[in-house]
Amino acid sequence: MSDRSDIPSGEDSLIARYFKPLATDLGAFGLRDDAALIKADGHDLVINTDAIVEGVHYLPDDPPDTIARKALRVNLSDLAAKGAEPAGFVLTLALRDVDESWLSAFAQGLGEDARAFGCPLLGGDTVSTPGPVMISVTAWGRVPVGRMVHRFGARPGDRVMVTGTIGDASLGLAVLQGKPAAAALAADPTAREMLIGRYRLPQPRNALAAAVRDVATASIDVSDGLAGDLAKLCAASGVTADIELAKIPTSPATASLLARGATDLEAITSGGDDFEILCTVPDDRRKALTEEALRAGVAVTDIGVIVAGEGVPRFRDAQGRAVTLKRLSFSHF
Amino acid sequence: MSDRSDIPSGEDSLIARYFKPLATDLGAFGLRDDAALIKADGHDLVINTDAIVEGVHYLPDDPPDTIARKALRVNLSDLAAKGAEPAGFVLTLALRDVDESWLSAFAQGLGEDARAFGCPLLGGDTVSTPGPVMISVTAWGRVPVGRMVHRFGARPGDRVMVTGTIGDASLGLAVLQGKPAAAALAADPTAREMLIGRYRLPQPRNALAAAVRDVATASIDVSDGLAGDLAKLCAASGVTADIELAKIPTSPATASLLARGATDLEAITSGGDDFEILCTVPDDRRKALTEEALRAGVAVTDIGVIVAGEGVPRFRDAQGRAVTLKRLSFSHF
Numbered sequence: 001m002s003d004r005s006d007i008p009s010g011e012d013s014l015i016a017r018y019f020k021p022l023a024t025d026l027g028a029f030g031l032r033d034d035a036a037l038i039k040a041d042g043h044d045l046v047i048n049t050d051a052i053v054e055g056v057h058y059l060p061d062d063p064p065d066t067i068a069r070k071a072l073r074v075n076l077s078d079l080a081a082k083g084a085e086p087a088g089f090v091l092t093l094a095l096r097d098v099d100e101s102w103l104s105a106f107a108q109g110l111g112e113d114a115r116a117f118g119c120p121l122l123g124g125d126t127v128s129t130p131g132p133v134m135i136s137v138t139a140w141g142r143v144p145v146g147r148m149v150h151r152f153g154a155r156p157g158d159r160v161m162v163t164g165t166i167g168d169a170s171l172g173l174a175v176l177q178g179k180p181a182a183a184a185l186a187a188d189p190t191a192r193e194m195l196i197g198r199y200r201l202p203q204p205r206n207a208l209a210a211a212v213r214d215v216a217t218a219s220i221d222v223s224d225g226l227a228g229d230l231a232k233l234c235a236a237s238g239v240t241a242d243i244e245l246a247k248i249p250t251s252p253a254t255a256s257l258l259a260r261g262a263t264d265l266e267a268i269t270s271g272g273d274d275f276e277i278l279c280t281v282p283d284d285r286r287k288a289l290t291e292e293a294l295r296a297g298v299a300v301t302d303i304g305v306i307v308a309g310e311g312v313p314r315f316r317d318a319q320g321r322a323v324t325l326k327r328l329s330f331s332h333f
Numbered sequence: 334m335s336d337r338s339d340i341p342s343g344e345d346s347l348i349a350r351y352f353k354p355l356a357t358d359l360g361a362f363g364l365r366d367d368a369a370l371i372k373a374d375g376h377d378l379v380i381n382t383d384a385i386v387e388g389v390h391y392l393p394d395d396p397p398d399t400i401a402r403k404a405l406r407v408n409l410s411d412l413a414a415k416g417a418e419p420a421g422f423v424l425t426l427a428l429r430d431v432d433e434s435w436l437s438a439f440a441q442g443l444g445e446d447a448r449a450f451g452c453p454l455l456g457g458d459t460v461s462t463p464g465p466v467m468i469s470v471t472a473w474g475r476v477p478v479g480r481m482v483h484r485f486g487a488r489p490g491d492r493v494m495v496t497g498t499i500g501d502a503s504l505g506l507a508v509l510q511g512k513p514a515a516a517a518l519a520a521d522p523t524a525r526e527m528l529i530g531r532y533r534l535p536q537p538r539n540a541l542a543a544a545v546r547d548v549a550t551a552s553i554d555v556s557d558g559l560a561g562d563l564a565k566l567c568a569a570s571g572v573t574a575d576i577e578l579a580k581i582p583t584s585p586a587t588a589s590l591l592a593r594g595a596t597d598l599e600a601i602t603s604g605g606d607d608f609e610i611l612c613t614v615p616d617d618r619r620k621a622l623t624e625e626a627l628r629a630g631v632a633v634t635d636i637g638v639i640v641a642g643e644g645v646p647r648f649r650d651a652q653g654r655a656v657t658l659k660r661l662s663f664s665h666f
Contacts, residue, residue: 049469090380090382131465
């Protein structure tokens, strides 16, 4: 054989160079194998898959390390909402070409997040595409046997609780796209950066997974818009909800844009990319969640109540009047 | 709320219509949840992820049911080579638009294969893309604890065994692309269809998973080219191999193209998409594999021997002379 054959192919070299250093879990076999092994003794594994596409879920000139983190974090957010502790993930990466500086930053961000969230890379596939970059992650996590928190299970009287703040990420995207919110924030670079950061870098609430598992009757991560995701939870649970719009938690930047008319409640509640946990909690367990959230440094807000009935949730303004939202959530199609 | 809000979004409707009927496993919760649950008691789970991209791994006008089957089967092939029994999969589907007839055929093919291979769909994500369609599958399978078959483990003296036939799929692609093989087969539509079928529809050797687990010291699925995949197995095992090119199993159609000079051994051994199992077996266990293969109706062929040493495998012609292959396998980059 020629010496040339000893040079690994571009794909192997790319994997060896960028991803092998991340695959330190024993079950990943240093990415020297085709598949990863999941030891599961005495617990359930929750598995989730979510993909992000260039120009759809992130912008082409977003920093590559935040693109990698976002690809992983959107999955971690689902695990958190299900009450699962992250355990590992596999990655499919479709690339147009090999841009070493992009890949290096991508892999570094991915590795840092894998360590920070205790969610090791166990395998993957790298393919070429003539189209936009696409990153698909399948992640799984552990829950005690039978303790996964579902979309279904919400009961009339349960309080509707949401972590963090809502609407920042979709406003961050609006800023990056030069929409009206951008002009309104021209004089406030700190607010701009905060909103853009919320778009580029979700903050999945994995610190609250155990608390959600302990107290929530139903749970979902808010990824496509609070109103639409709540509607899904209600439909799965066979109930509906009464939500007070004024109670939906917003950051000071978002509140200021709302006050100035540079955005509206419909955009806030139907915008995507919040990656907060929306869960339903019996009234007498609300305090347990709030206290755990306080310990974790994450806000958690009571925005309304589950009620018997069918149909999409009802939203009311500060005066108790019904508000009709024309749009509930982002949809790809 | 307006009645319009009760109409599910395009994405939900697409999932409900096409994929919910497939998700009959209890752990899929009828796709009403964000994540799937894997019960694992007393066994190891092997997890694998592989994606296929339109125009890269399949042709835009391939029948949609074969595209779906291929997306799943390329993953099943990895599980078979690892000695694992298929247990479930999740799917990420990136689409430019919603073409109902395409999706319907895609979902039907996927559902039929999921049933045929005992590998239920447990969840997924559907996203839009401005680029080519991409289908990413993460599949997992069960092996008894500690019994996953690795790429490493081959020992000097082990026989190198391969299932089925090699080279058909890459010739099928050549036919579809109108390359020289197409002209050579103009008068033989049966051979054309067979080769095209091998490209579009891999035949993963899951029937042999248990036998591979019982007798193989190392194993890999042949997806990027026999020569390159064998080189990977040898490198991982710290050995090399002596392969007799004339023993590499070919179909009558491929043998005829070879005889007529319409293809060559380099194209056969470095072409991708075979999805056969390449494994190493101690000499005294060879018979056990051959007998099990006979029962499963799958050919298995001894093509050479593992030898001590380093570097890429050595290939010899029928006269025992060394043959240098310029190219070992397909690489995306």
